[in-house]
Amino acid sequence: MTGWLILFFTLFLASLGYASYRSYSKNRSSDDFMLAGSNIGAILGFLTFSAALFSAFTFMGMPDFFRVHGVGAWIFLGLSDALMVFFLLWFGYKLRKRATEVGYKGVAGFVQNCFQTQWAGYLLFLSSFLFLIPYVAIQIRGISIFLDAAFPDLIPGWGWASLLVVLMLVYSEIGGLKAIMYSDAIQGLIMLVVIWIIGYTCLQMAGGLEAGIAKVTESNAGLLSLPGPKGLFSSPFLIASAIAIVMIPVSQPQFTTRLVVMKDLKSVHKMAYAVGFFAILVILPTAFIGLYGAVKYPDSTTAEFLSAALLFDQASPVAALAVVGLFAACLSTTNAQIFALGTELRSLLTGSDKKVMRITQVAIFVFSIIVLVFSTYMSDELVLLARVSFAGTSMIAPVVLGAVMFKHPPKSLLFLSAFALVYFVFSLAELVPAGFAGLPTDAAMYLILIPATVILMLIHHFSSKSSHEA
Template identity: 25%
Template structure:
């Protein structure tokens, strides 16, 4: 007789066969030796793929297990913060993403560190941002492996251990990311994102039907957990400080990840990017809603789960193992879709911001592509090794990973709004950010945590901003003609500025045309 764990393994293996098939198809369609095609899909990302690949990036191990775990453990306090993600995705991607697109198209940037380094006329900023990208994206890959390992262990009732599950994911992700590049990422993202989106909504509808509708659902929740819908939540944590910390990390920090804006610069044109921003914001909102119902519903059904991160797989494994097989397979798919995207970003960054400028400026496209493959493999193996050390609560690891990119908010403000921004200010802010994150988080600076264990997020945002502006005020600003060149680009090419036309092909470097 076929058992549920065997069915779970078969479902996951069938899905992996599909993944590898897409990876091979992507390999055949990718122009060998063309790193722009490998890392940016030749800048031809279309609206549907763009919306789904951004959405799949949201649907990470944190989103599915960590976010559900947040609602399970905290109750109400994260509802408003989660829903705030949607309008900000639209606003940031539309406004900042459009400007990044214009700059990358004009100057040929394929990475965000290169873009900032060019504006601030600083190789040091480019190198520091590249280092920051590697340092803070690898922990986010670790989150995917932690969640995936827990999921595989849960749906197979231990037949596949956490270590085996994480190792399996590591190998699969390396293989299809290496052979397919960003093209494989976008294709698999599209499938994975829709897969889990449908499963999450189906499970949410089940909870609502089981409790007799939305009103009855929340009535049952409050009757069991009177503090669950209060402003302090189940743990009695002050709403304001918790929201500030979580909002800065999981909304602003997430949106300023280099891999998020890499979708913007890969877009086919500005019209495509605007469509992507609206569509991504809408689908992100629709995706966050079921995680709230899942967290609350599982809390009512199984209130004693010790590890909130494992609430979803534990509930499904014990209550509905066959349904859980499909749902968790979808979740694992979405986790892999996030990890492959992160790997592409790390690989592009190391190749374009370390290897090419500092090691081998004359490297040809084939050599750069091979280096990119090696970076993908090494980064994934490092992430796997870290995942085996049980580094902590998924939400905390994710918060550290996202907080590392808060400094980009200030550098972006300087690039688009403030003529007084300087390279020295950017460098000082980047260094201050690294020191603050690890100094506050691990106690070296001796500052109070402010709220739960997320206080380091607030400190980092404040310190990096203060340092950026303070140092910029007392150091040499960028040349006026350099700033004017950038502003003229925005005036000519962006809607609402001048005529809003698309970039003139004559102004675009050779080889960069659509």
């Protein structure tokens, strides 16, 4: 397999080198570097959005999620992503309209301008920092688990993580957001091809769909129904997960920015439809891999199952391509999210363009080191950890929605989101009860957050209308 690895890695690194060369400009402004010139077409937009959305946690986490928790994993992610596509059509329109009116350098700076207070920007940046750092660490943790299990005598897990972070830093510092988008496009295509090859192979090794389901029925029938053998997929869990995932374009800045830098609204709509189609294509084969794992590796650890299903049980070319595909997926997502943190910080800075760029680049380096440290402490529950990130950032969704819906959004939304964010973080730290009324924390918070947001928006709408009429 070594020869295939060398070949595929050479091709992958060469494509990255070409992408960074195409993206580099000596005299670029900070807008060119951080926002890719705001002229991204539908195809590149769809590939970069999809690759950022479906990353290493999809490639590795979802098969293991299917294996351990069953078919409810499809409802958890597949249905939620379909709902998100419809939401994208409305949100993309409103966001771009407001961004044209007040300017856009990042979500934090955008809401700061809309609310006319620095605290709005600080709240958005704090939320992004608290939950994107662990999310990026999940990606690095996932690929480290896989590579360490696949090549145990080569370098330790922290060595793989360090290599990935160094490559990410070099690449992003050279090419900026446009280079990251090209990397996303390359990674998305690689991931889709590889995951289908592996998914089809695993389905055949399980004896086919019908035979595989029959074997699972005999050994662990709970995998084929809700709430799953461990009771994870309860109604509150699935509803709260759907809300968190639908809010991803609102609450996770790497996706919000990708909507703004599209060249026109028509491109946004085409991108949204394509993302929905891509979601079905990329999630379906993970179910096949999970089915194979439930049949052959029901009691194995995550690392043992993934290294076997994605590497040792595959033909050498496929296994080598899987290694490159996973590395590419992790690199792409790490790039996108660390860079998004840099974009958010930059949107809050003032001063000369040169000074802002220098501070932003140093910050990206610091964020990368923090992520590297975090990745050594993450657990192996990749999908559940990702879900925590989605849920955590969704707590500030009312602020972004208020900014795109109102010319002068109510500042009460800032207090509401700040309360929700603080409570969610404290619940993770076990400083306050983790959930109440018999519901998990995120579901319970949504019961407060959603109606409170609607009430505050309605009050603001009618009071503003009455004031205008007067």
